[in-house]
Amino acid sequence: MICDGFPDCPLLVDEANCTVCQDNELSCKNHQCVHRTLWCDGKRHCSDSSDEWDCVSLTDSVLTVFRTAAEYQVCADEWNQELSNLTCSQLGLGPPSSVSMVTDQLVTGRRRWLHVHPERRERGTALQGRLEKRSHACHSRRRVSVLCSREECGRRPAAGLPPLRQKRILGDVVSRQKRILGGRVSRKGAWPWQCSLQSGPSGHVCGCVLIGRRWALTVAHCFEGREGADLWKVVLGLNNLDHPGGNSQTRGVKSIVVHPRYNRAVVDYDISVVQLDSEIEETEFVRPVCLPDISQLPLPDSYCFITGWGHMGNRMPFKLQEGEVRIISLSQCQSYFDMKTITPRMLCAGYEAGTVDSCMGDSGGPLVCSDASGRWTLFGLTSWGSVCFSKVLGPGVYSNVTHFTSWIQQQIYTHTYLSD
Incomplete structure (x- = not known):
């Protein structure tokens, strides 16, 4: 368009x-x-x-705020710890690790300053709304400098799990797991970001993925015909749908943001952001996965994992299933789908024969890849592709999370910090 x-x-x-x-x-x-x-x-x-968007930034740890088409430094006069916490939170980072007031070294020229508004608590929740321009310069001539910690994500501490890798000879897998369809039960806590999106008496409807203490992702098509937030709940930390257990947590849904370009006919832009009604308690069994950087993609022929409660034959398993899949290039993927277009908003994975792939019931579940340090990043959300009961099985098609990273961050920011 x-x-x-x-x-x-x-x-x-x-x-x-x-x-x-x-x-x-x-x-x-x-x-x-x-x-x-x-x-x-x-x-x-x-x-x-x-x-x-993008109103607040840290340049060499110095706080910079964009206002009226110009960049401003923030005067340290009246600055406090609450504002430091807000700065890091608004940037999607962890708590401040260091806050300092740096003397301005600018000798010539005139520095543009913003000052803490005296009625900042009534000025909204975004940092830029709590600052104001004044006719005078900064009395102390000191700028605010903040170092933020990184939010921990993508770790699987439960039970000290070993790496989920298999032997390879010349890049091929010696022993391939038989798809989620064939079933390999996941161990408790193996995938602490996996969640279940549930609605009314039907219970589990789709998979979802925890990406923050109050945020999850799933695909847009899960909400077709029922977009009301009050119809849904999110259950986290469970392995068995029938017996949630003591490690599970349940949250209501405050809001659902379906991508405005979602196209039902071609299943493009198939992604939604889900805001929970309260923060989760981070444990070994409930913790967020990492989002990819805006240019970070898994390489073709690399191996990643999919998880979910998908159909197995003619039934749905109660226990979480897992399977390893190979990333397939978009051009190769397109060759399997003559009647559909594979777009840059999609990611393909599986095996040519369809031996490992997610099935109906796994919609919205994660495709995650591990780096050398054992940190896991979310690259895909199960969207469409091979159908479990089809005679011709091809690779699965996933929403390409990398393509949506900026949009996801914008939705989280907008719904957290902006007032109308």
Whole structure:
């Protein structure tokens, strides 16, 4: 689609020359125009909230805030620990590891300063809304410098599990696990980010993946016909659907964000962000997986894992299943699907014969890959592909999480920090 705020073409040509704003206006991602004085003020003025994205940054640990189309330093006068915590949280990082007030060395020229607003608590929850411009400079001439810790993710501490790897000869797998369809039961705590999306008397409907203390991902098609948040709950830390056990946690759903470009006909942009109604308690059995960087992709022919409570023959297993799959290039994947288009929003994995692949009931479940340190990253969400009972089994098709990393972070930020 042209001029919808989501680039589809090389060099972004479908998003070029879409609107012309006045000199005192800035263009939103969806090509609305907003007065520059409203940009990064802590309130949304673009309908897609893009006027409040990327307003806060740390440059060599020095806090920088974008306001009225210019960068400002933050005066350390009246700064406090609460604001340091907010800074790191808003950037998606862990608690501050170091906070210092650095003397400004600028001798010539005039520094642009923002100051802590005296009524900051009534100014919204975003940091930029709690700061203001003043006619005078910073009295102390000191800037705020913050170092944030990294949020821990992608670790599997339960029971000291060994690496889930198999012997390979010349890059091939000697002993391949028989798909989730054939079944290999996962050990308790092996995949602490796996969750079950449940609704009413039907119980388990889709898989989901924990990506933060209050956030999970699943696919958009799970919510077709029932997008109301009050219809759903998320159960975490369980291995057996029939017997959740003492390690499980249940949370209601506060909001559901289905990707606005989700296309049911071709199952493209098949992703949703789920906001839990309260934070999870992080344990060995419940903890988030890592999101990929915006350019991070698994290599073709590398091996990753899928998990879920998928169909096995004519029944659904109660215990969580796991299987190892090979990443397949998009061009190779396309050769298996003559009647469907494989887009950059998709990721393919499995085996040519379909021996290992996720099935119906695993929709929204994770495809995760491990790095050399044993940290696991989410690269795919089970979307569509081979059908368990089809005579012709091909690779599974997953929503490509890397493509959506920025969008996911924007939704989390928007629903956490912005007021209308």
